Amino acid sequence: MTLIVDPSQYRPSDTGEARPMLSRDADSMFWMGRYVERAEHVARLLRVHLMLLTDVGDLTPVLEHQMWLTILSSMRAGKEPEGSDPVSVRISRYMTFDPSNPSSIVSCIARARENARAIRESISSEMWECLNGVYLWITGEEAGARFEESPDQFYAHIMNSSMLFQGLTDQTLAHDQRWYFTQIAKYLERIDVTARVIETRFDVLSKMGAQLDQPIRNIHLMGVLRSCCSLESYRRQHLADLEGQRIAEYLILQKDYPRSIRFCVEQLHRATAGVRISNGQHVPSAPERIFGRLEAQLEYASIDEILAEGLNEYLTRIEQATSEGSAALQKSYFLY
Amino acid sequence: MFEQYHVGNVFDEMFIEPGKPRRHYAPIVQRLSDMDIDAFERRRRMADVLFRNQGITFTVYSDKRGVEKIFPFDLVPRIIPADEWELLERGLTQRITALNLFCQDIYHEQRILREKIIDPYLIYAAKSFRREMIGVHVPKNVYIHICGTDLVRGIDGKYYVLEDNGRTPSGVSYVLENRAVMKRVFPAVFNQYRVRAIEDYPYNLLHTMRYVAPVHAIDPTCVILTPGIYNSAYFEHTFLARQMGVDLVEGQDLVVENGFVYMRTTAGLRRVDVIYRRLDDDFLDPLCFREDSVLGVAGLMNAYRVGNVALVNAVGTGVADDKAIYPFVPDMIRFYLSQEPILENVPTYICAREEDRKYVLENLDKLVVKSTNESGGYGMLMGHQATESQREEFREKILKEPRDFIAQPVVELSQHPSFCDGTNVISGDGSRCFEGRRVDLRPYILYGEKVIVMPGGLTRVALRRGSLVVNSSQGGGSKDTWVLEDEEQS
Numbered sequence: 001m002t003l004i005v006d007p008s009q010y011r012p013s014d015t016g017e018a019r020p021m022l023s024r025d026a027d028s029m030f031w032m033g034r035y036v037e038r039a040e041h042v043a044r045l046l047r048v049h050l051m052l053l054t055d056v057g058d059l060t061p062v063l064e065h066q067m068w069l070t071i072l073s074s075m076r077a078g079k080e081p082e083g084s085d086p087v088s089v090r091i092s093r094y095m096t097f098d099p100s101n102p103s104s105i106v107s108c109i110a111r112a113r114e115n116a117r118a119i120r121e122s123i124s125s126e127m128w129e130c131l132n133g134v135y136l137w138i139t140g141e142e143a144g145a146r147f148e149e150s151p152d153q154f155y156a157h158i159m160n161s162s163m164l165f166q167g168l169t170d171q172t173l174a175h176d177q178r179w180y181f182t183q184i185a186k187y188l189e190r191i192d193v194t195a196r197v198i199e200t201r202f203d204v205l206s207k208m209g210a211q212l213d214q215p216i217r218n219i220h221l222m223g224v225l226r227s228c229c230s231l232e233s234y235r236r237q238h239l240a241d242l243e244g245q246r247i248a249e250y251l252i253l254q255k256d257y258p259r260s261i262r263f264c265v266e267q268l269h270r271a272t273a274g275v276r277i278s279n280g281q282h283v284p285s286a287p288e289r290i291f292g293r294l295e296a297q298l299e300y301a302s303i304d305e306i307l308a309e310g311l312n313e314y315l316t317r318i319e320q321a322t323s324e325g326s327a328a329l330q331k332s333y334f335l336y
Numbered sequence: 337m338f339e340q341y342h343v344g345n346v347f348d349e350m351f352i353e354p355g356k357p358r359r360h361y362a363p364i365v366q367r368l369s370d371m372d373i374d375a376f377e378r379r380r381r382m383a384d385v386l387f388r389n390q391g392i393t394f395t396v397y398s399d400k401r402g403v404e405k406i407f408p409f410d411l412v413p414r415i416i417p418a419d420e421w422e423l424l425e426r427g428l429t430q431r432i433t434a435l436n437l438f439c440q441d442i443y444h445e446q447r448i449l450r451e452k453i454i455d456p457y458l459i460y461a462a463k464s465f466r467r468e469m470i471g472v473h474v475p476k477n478v479y480i481h482i483c484g485t486d487l488v489r490g491i492d493g494k495y496y497v498l499e500d501n502g503r504t505p506s507g508v509s510y511v512l513e514n515r516a517v518m519k520r521v522f523p524a525v526f527n528q529y530r531v532r533a534i535e536d537y538p539y540n541l542l543h544t545m546r547y548v549a550p551v552h553a554i555d556p557t558c559v560i561l562t563p564g565i566y567n568s569a570y571f572e573h574t575f576l577a578r579q580m581g582v583d584l585v586e587g588q589d590l591v592v593e594n595g596f597v598y599m600r601t602t603a604g605l606r607r608v609d610v611i612y613r614r615l616d617d618d619f620l621d622p623l624c625f626r627e628d629s630v631l632g633v634a635g636l637m638n639a640y641r642v643g644n645v646a647l648v649n650a651v652g653t654g655v656a657d658d659k660a661i662y663p664f665v666p667d668m669i670r671f672y673l674s675q676e677p678i679l680e681n682v683p684t685y686i687c688a689r690e691e692d693r694k695y696v697l698e699n700l701d702k703l704v705v706k707s708t709n710e711s712g713g714y715g716m717l718m719g720h721q722a723t724e725s726q727r728e729e730f731r732e733k734i735l736k737e738p739r740d741f742i743a744q745p746v747v748e749l750s751q752h753p754s755f756c757d758g759t760n761v762i763s764g765d766g767s768r769c770f771e772g773r774r775v776d777l778r779p780y781i782l783y784g785e786k787v788i789v790m791p792g793g794l795t796r797v798a799l800r801r802g803s804l805v806v807n808s809s810q811g812g813g814s815k816d817t818w819v820l821e822d823e824e825q826s
Contacts, residue, residue, distance in 0.1 A: 022589050022600035118565050121584045125390070126729035132391045165773070177602060279603040333602040 021280065025122050026181050027334040028115040032123075033169075033185025035112035036131070038075075039105050039163035041193040045071055045227055046092055048156035052223040053088070056216055056286075063208070064088075070200040071095060074193065074227075077103040092151065097144075105158055109135050124172035127165060134161040177278045183271040184329065187264040191322050194261055195315045197227050197253055202244065202311060218242050225251075230259050248311060249303035261297040261318060266326065269295045275333070285332055290325040294318070337368050337376070338753070341770050347493045348772060349414060349774040360417045360820060363528050368412070373464040373768055377757050380411050383521045392513050394568050407510055408813030410754045413518065414775065414795040415529070418822040421791065424495060427679030428779060429787045430669060432483050435502060435656045436783060437672040439479035442655060443469045453671055454664050458688060461739045462661065464503075464654025466617060467781060468624060472641050479650040482544070482612075483781045484508070484794075488682070489750035496682045496747065500665065500777065502657040503649060504614050505795040507814075508780050509572035512579075514816040515792070530821040532791035537780070540580035544784035545610045548646040550649070556609035559585045559599065563615050563631045573614050587615075592635030597645045612648045620651065650703045659708040659742050660686055661783055687734050687741040696743040697734065703743040706735070718804070720746055749774040749804055752815070754797055774798045776806050777817065791819040 021029075049071060053064070068091045072080065080087075081094040098104045105292070113135045116128055137143065137157070147154045166186070173179045199222045205217070212220070221242040225231040234250050254260035272288040284292065298318075306314045342350050350361045357365040366375070380662065387393075393404040416424075425737075442459060459465055484505025486498040515534060519526050542558065546753065549556035562573040564586050573589055576727045577584035589599050590608065598605035619629040624637040639645045655661060663684040666677040685692040685703070696703060700719050707715035718729045734741045751772035779793035795815040796806035806812040 006794075018629055020603035020606055022583055022585060023600045024586065025583070026602050071356050117570075117574075120391075120571075121577035128391065129389055133389055136388065275602070 012044055017248055021122070021177050023334050025119045026117045026177070027330075028331075029122065029181040029335070030185045032112050032115035032119070032131075034189045035184040036162050037113065037186045037189040038103070039108035039112065040159050040194070041189070042075055042095055042103065042105050042108065043155040043158035043162075044229060045074060045197070045261065046095055047152060047159070048093070048195055048223055048226040050088075050151055051226075052219060055219050066204060070204055073200050074196045075103045076196070077101060080088045096147065096154075106138055109138055109158075120137075126168045126172045130161065130165045130168055134158070134165075137161075139334045151271055168226075177188065177275055180271040180274040180278070182273075184268060187271070188322055188326055190259065191264045192263050192319065194228050194251060194259065194264075195319050198248060199312055199315055201227070202248065205244070221247055228259050230257065233257055233259075245303060245307065248306070252306065253298060253301060253303065262295075265291060265298055265322075266294045268322075272325075272329070286328040287325045287332060290321060294321045294325070337371070337373060338365060340768055343774065344751065344772060345491075345493055346748045346772075346774075347489055349489075349750055349752040349775065353722050360415050364413070364415070364508050364525060367525055367528065371584045374686070376411070376755060377768065380755060380757065383409050383411060383517050386517050386520065387513070390513075391571065392510075393571055396612060406798060409514060409517065409796075410773075410797050410799075410815045412520070412753055412811050413517075413525075413753060413816040413818050413819045414752055415820065416502045418820050421819045422822075423678065424779065425789045425791075427495075427677070428483075428485055428781050428789050430487065430675060430678050431497065431500065431665065432480060432671050432781050432783050434665065434669045435483070435500060435511075436477070436479050439650070439653055439656050440477050441474065441672070443652060448671055451671070453667050454661070455688075458660050458686070458739070459655065461688075462651070462655050462658045464617070464658050466652035468637065469650075469652040471553050473643065474650045475550065475643070475646050478548055478783055479653050480656065481540070481548065481648045481650075482763075482782050483783070484778050485781065487679075487777045488747050488780070489777075491748050493750070497665070497679050497778075498682055498747070499659075500657045500662065501778075502653045503616065504616075505780070506569045506572055507778060507780070507796075508537065508790075509575040510814055511780070511790070511792060511794050511817070513575070514814060518816040522800065529818060530823075531818040532821055534540040534790055537790050538576065540784070540788050540790075541576065541612075542580045542582070544782045544788075545612055545646075546786040548648065549609045549776065550643055550646060552601075552662060553607075553609040557607060558610040558612065559608050561585055561587070561590070561613040561615055561621070561633075563587075563612050567614070569614065576612075587629075587631045587633050590636070592633060592639050593645050595603055595635075595639050595642055596632065597636060597639050607647060609648045610648060614792060617651050617654065620647075629766075659684075659706055660688065660739065663742070682747055685743045687738040687743065692743075693738055695734045695735065696741075697731060700731060702745065704746055705730050705741055705743045708740050708742060716805075718746070719743075746804070749776060749798075749806075751775065752795070752797070754799070754813075771801065773801070774804055774806065775815070792817045 035066060049067070053059070053067070059067070065087050068087050069080065074080065075095070077095065080089050081098070083090050089170060094101055094104065096105050099106055099110070113131050114261060116131050120128060169179065169182050173182070205220055221244065222231055225234050228251055229253060234247065237250065237254070238246055250257070250260065252261045254262065257263055263267060269288065269291040272285060272291055276285045276288055338355070341351065341354060343354050350365065351357050368797045387409060393406050403652050438448065448454055480502040482505065482506065484501040486501065487495050487791060488498045489495055511534060545558045546556055558580070559582055560573055560577045562584055563572070567573070573584055583599065585599055591598050591600065591605065593605070597608045597611070599608050608678050615631055618626045619636060620632045621636040622632055623634050636645070637651070640647055640651065646739045663681060663686060666681055669675055669677045685696050687693045687696055696705070703719045705717040705719065709715070717726060719727065723808065752775045753770040754773040756770045756771050777793050777795050780790045783787045795817045797813045797815055798804060798806045799811055799813050
């Protein structure tokens with residue numbers, strides 16, 4: 001079968017150009033990618049948190065409460081849910097199963113699947129079956145019992161499903177526009193969560209400051225790295241030397257690590273350029289310019305300057321730039 | 337497994353009499369008899385899981401939120417021998433040819449009306465007759481590109497045409513998916529037979545679409561137009577788009593400019609040449625038909641009329657599958673083709689005719705009354721099962737709007753063994769066993785450069801005992817349908 005394109009309308013690809021895709025498909029592709037990544041982050045945050053609480057042992061109720069609230073603020077999940085259960089039960093259930101909470105894992109997966117269903121013909125069967133499978137798994141009758149039995153295993157399954165989905169995306173989809181949009185979605189979401197994890201966790205840590213002795217402090221710092229899936233690679237870089245400034249530097253500026261903000265921005269720049277090139281355009285697009293500038297900024301930044309400016313202020317600036325880039329992307333491609 | 341099977345007094349597809357299968361069913365009966373019932377049930381569950389994981393579902397609107405359900409799949413295949421199929425193929429080809437000539441005639445010269453074969457009143461009173469199409473040239477004079485004809489078998493074992501679905505027949509995706517699942521669940525049984533392949537349907541469909549592309553489109557862009565994710569047949573729309581590799585668009589993705597249709601892409605507007613629309617005429621273009629439609633595309637009909645875009649199927653084909661026009665299809669075949677019909681119709685009484693109406697009203701308790709404006713098993717009276725007040729209600733309706741009704745004698749559909757295990761199919765006494773359930777057959781016919789009848793089709797099953805209604809909206813299931821290769825040729 002030959003490609004179904006009209007040569008008078010479209011120049012087929014001696015440069016490897018992709019077929020143009022429907023704006024609505026691009027939009028759904030983007031949101032599918034974001035929600036899958038978001039579900040993974042929520043699962044990881046909760047999993048790390050439960051582990052952390054076991055490690056640090058008894059905390060004062062106030063401190064424990066405060067720790068749980070960082071989960072809500074990291075995911076911008078609104079107010080603390082009410083009820084008579086202990087805070088850990090309330091928040092982990094709320095962030096896992098509550099369909100009325102748009103940040104809960106169930107909501108993220110349902111929305112990712114809704115978007116995938118709307119572009120069922122654009123994605124591979126493997127991707128669809130993976131997403132549909134995890135949806136049936138988490139909405140099925142046994143989900144509650146599985147969760148009760150081992151929250152750790154439960155969250156691990158969600159994370160693995162997301163990883164599997166990303167692997168399938170890379171290996172079963174042509175690396176054309178469709179794929180670029182999934183990449184943009186993934187890295188935008190990752191920057192968003194990573195920046196907020198750094199903000200909220202360092203905020204709590206600095207407030208607690210003197211109250212914490214060294215072992216507990218280390219456990220908390222490990223928690224920050226784990227929340228960003230970065231503990232092992234950090235150790236390889238800096239040995240087991242846990243130090244706040246280095247950790248912040250690693251998570252923001254590390255060159256080759258796929259969880260650092262700098263790496264994500266590089267990928268955003270590359271993917272937006274990919275979209276533009278596959279449309280046969282020669283001038284950098286609006287989102288591409290934004291991400292390109294941000295990439296240069298991060299490349300030449302140093303942690304001392306960042307700390308001098310203020311960690312939160314710096315991260316807020318990055319978040320602003322990425323949301324501008326995201327808006328430019330929607331304007332250029334989705335809202336035709 | 338078939339020891340207790342009850343053949344009864346209708347035509348049974350599998351058994352001539354208890355314990356004596358028809359020749360083409362003998363190998364599978366042997367195979368199933370060697371299998372224990374638990375093993376069979378495990379396979380049935382496996383099939384269900386495959387359907388669910390793949391999201392092969394349709395949406396039912398029982399409450400405000402649509403619920404996704406899998407289409408119940410009945411594991412025992414229906415088998416059609418080569419000689420029987422050969423007859424069906426010829427009959428269906430003849431029928432779609434006549435129906436296309438009829439559409440062409442009715443929107444142009446209307447010879448069939450002038451020669452008084454069909455009463456003009458029946459045409460002009462049909463809601464599906466589109467005045468907007470009079471005098472419009474459609475590419476290659478093809479109106480019905482895709483047809484899904486419903487066939488049933490009577491007590492005599494003869495095939496009858498119950499309905500020609502010439503608008504947007506659905507179900508073909510289930511035919512292909514049923515086959516794929518069957519091959520995975522029952523590979524050994526499948527390999528015992530030489531079953532004709534159906535997997536090239538998407539390829540043929542794409543060619544049928546390209547055949548009617550406007551002449552200016554050298555390499556035409558084909559798309560499928562869907563009402564959207566909440567439509568009950570949405571799975572099928574995505575399935576066909578995926579299988580053909582074309583884009584699946586919604587009304588909001590298309591725009592008409594200077595008489596051409598374009599789709600909105602990330603690289604700007606792209607011209608669209610052929611649209612396989614899974615949207616009723618009524619919703620296609622708010623400027624031409626229902627103005628409250630948000631599913632369609634404003635200006636689409638103008639682009640269509642000037643020939644800048646092709647629609648598959650054409651607008652106005654509903655007139656050919658209107659239930660009050662259906663009784664005339666054999667006459668059409670004689671009139672346009674000078675041939676005798678190969679497939680027979682079910683005898684039909686047209687309530688708009690005085691003598692027919694009189695007979696219908698006198699025999700309401702023996703007939704099936706159907707509304708000419710509804711489909712999918714809605715708006716029907718099964719006279720022999722209805723209560724006195726239901727019959728009274730229909731009597732009044734018929735007297736008020738005779739054109740809206742036809743009546744047919746009850747066709748005792750043929751039956752086929754179905755596996756009952758309490759989930760999909762419930763047996764009469766609650767046990768796990770095979771029981772006969774009524775079936776029909778919907779083959780799919782493509783009319784492009786040549787007529788292609790897909791060797792197979794959708795066998796729909798009424799899962800309730802004794803029920804004659806096979807529609808999926810009324811609790812029907814489906815079977816894989818095997819058409820066998822001709823043994824002498826192979």
